[in-house]
Amino acid sequence: MNLDFDPKLLEFRKKIRSFFERDYPKDILAKVASGASLTTPEVRKAEMALGAKGWLASAWPKEHGGPGWGIEEQYIFDEELERAGAPTVTPMGVVYVGPVLYTFGSEEQQARWLPGIADGSVGWAQGYSEPEAGSDLASLQFSALREGDEYVLNGTKIWTSAANHADWIFLLTRTSQEAKKQLGITFICAELDLPGVTVKPIISIDGKYHLSQCDFENVRVPVSNRIGEEGKGWTYSQYLLGNERTSYARIGGKRAQLAGIRSIASQIPTGGNQRLIDDNAFAARLSSAQIKVDALEITTLRVLCSVKDGGAPGNEASILKIMATEIAQEITSLFVVAAAEHGNRKFADSVSPEWTGNAAFAAPGVATYFGARAQSIYGGTNEIQRNIIAKHVLGL
Template sequence: MDFSFSAKDEEFRMKVRDFFEHEYPREIVEKMASGASPTKADYQKSERAFAARGWLAVNWPKSAGGTGWSANEKYIFDEELERAGALNVVPMGLLYVGPVIYTFGTDEQKKRWLPGILDSTTFWAQGYSEPGSGSDLASLQASAVVDGDDYIVNGTKIWTSLAQHADWIFCLLRTSQEEKKQEGITFLLIDMTTPGITVQPIITIDGKHSLNSVTFENVRVPQENRIGEEGKGWTYANYLLGHERTSYAHVAGKRKQLRNIREAARERGLLADPAFIRKLGELETRLDTLEITVLRTLSSVAEGGAPGNESSILKVIATELAQDITELGAETYGPYVQPAFPDSVAPAWTGNTALPAGAAPAVAAYLGARAQSIYGGSNEIQKNIIAKRILGL
């Protein structure tokens, strides 16, 4: 198999690289390098810089307002974004609900919601997991009961990323009790300003606030906010989760992490340690394997199509590799790791000038990566999917 890029692809790469070097907001790159948490304003400033070039909806087909790029161009763009240390787009609108809307929504729904995603004026959250319904998402119990032209929504969603910033949330809600738990689930879009919605922050072990609990108490939602048919939400959710699980690879970002680890190890004299070098070499080899797997997956996905069950393979190997890279990153700083341990929200602890510059971000990355093998469907569940749907076991 030939994984080399054509001269046209490389010309495209130079155009994208020039954008990140000369047009993308430099202050956001510097903030991300410090390990500080981006604000809603940071996300929107970043995404509007992409939108100004028509480069925001990288994975969308042209017919829906996307770039219409080839698989190679999408991959190159992601590579250069992470190489530059820029802020990744918020996935909930662009990668998750957007494709569901333009694939399954009505023309009116597309006109209503897609423009706000494309110009980064509407911020979305994902309401899937519940207390007691995480990897076994089909067991969810948050309900939507028909009342005239509306649904009345009650229940709680948890681990809801960036809900504190969200204008809208897309939710899976139970609209009927069926014999098969995957049935009777409906895909509903909800305005976060609707009375009865409460957002409670969850501060994670890395000291950051990105997760939340969202409670719905008799929240009235128009039936016109339902995507597709009532009771068919599980079908749309599986389509969305394919997009979600292929978004974890971040090959270029991982390469940058490994370069930073190698440089920090050189400064600390660790490159003379055979055990350390072996660990670093193994991670670099595994990253090469991940990259080839990503390229194979991208080449098999038609424009606008949904990734298949192979996305579970990417999710497992990408998240396990992310955890191992950040573990070596923390190990690199040795005795500086404990003083760098965050005890408050990130901006308060990233400015410790007594530490090596990379120590605090390395510890934050290590702690934050612990959750990667859990969210988006735990890796144990993904391995079951691989065994049943790919290997036929």
């Protein structure tokens, strides 16, 4: 079985790699490498650097402002972005709502919103989960009451990613109480600076602010902000979630993390103690993680290659979500082990009262470990994904 890319794609890879090495903002790369969070202006700068090349919306067709790349080019671009250590593209605009807009939105909505998403100048957030509707998303109660040419929005969205950097939010709202809870849900967009909108920070266990609670009190938006038909929001949301669950793969980033762990574990600690890489149990875990990333890559390519005519991945995307998030958690666990071993050995070898603890990789590595605990929860818990696989893939 030949898993090599077509040789004609080598020049494409060189072009992408050259951009990240020469032209991508160096201050952004340095801040990401330090483990610090980007400010909103820095997020805009990072994404507009890609947008200026026409590469931010890497999976979009040309007629909607994308580069018109095939699956292979998209995959190579993602690999090179992560290899360079660039921040992951905020998916709420280019991966989630953008494809919904050019698939189900009106021409006016496409002209209004797609350019700002594609060039990175406008940020978006996703308003799905609620305090009483997380994995059981169809139970949402965020209301949109129509009054003439407006909807009046009331309710709370929680665990809202990227709201702290966003200008707009797309929302699943309840416009009617149908017997089947998936019915009566409508897809509506709103600006986050409207009167009645309050965005409250949620600081996660890694100490970072990337989640928010968004409260809406009598917020008025025009009916023209509704995507598609009233009551069809559930259909649009399922299309979006297929794209979301494939976006977790991030093969290039995982390979870079494993290479970093191997380098750390191969160093001889102060005093000449045994290298961590020579510990059989640790080496076995590291090798197992590398094999799992290989399997994830092959599975990702199979799912992506099955997508036809610009559609969204099907229920098989749930397989990727489980694999990618569990592997991410395993990799970050290896960082913690490496940090602990480094600290223990350095402390044992130290004769100086000024010893300050672990190496530079430890703090960001441990923060990444804590942040990765949420991966098997958001985007639909892995338990929910297993139900989807059982029912809709295996037909059980």
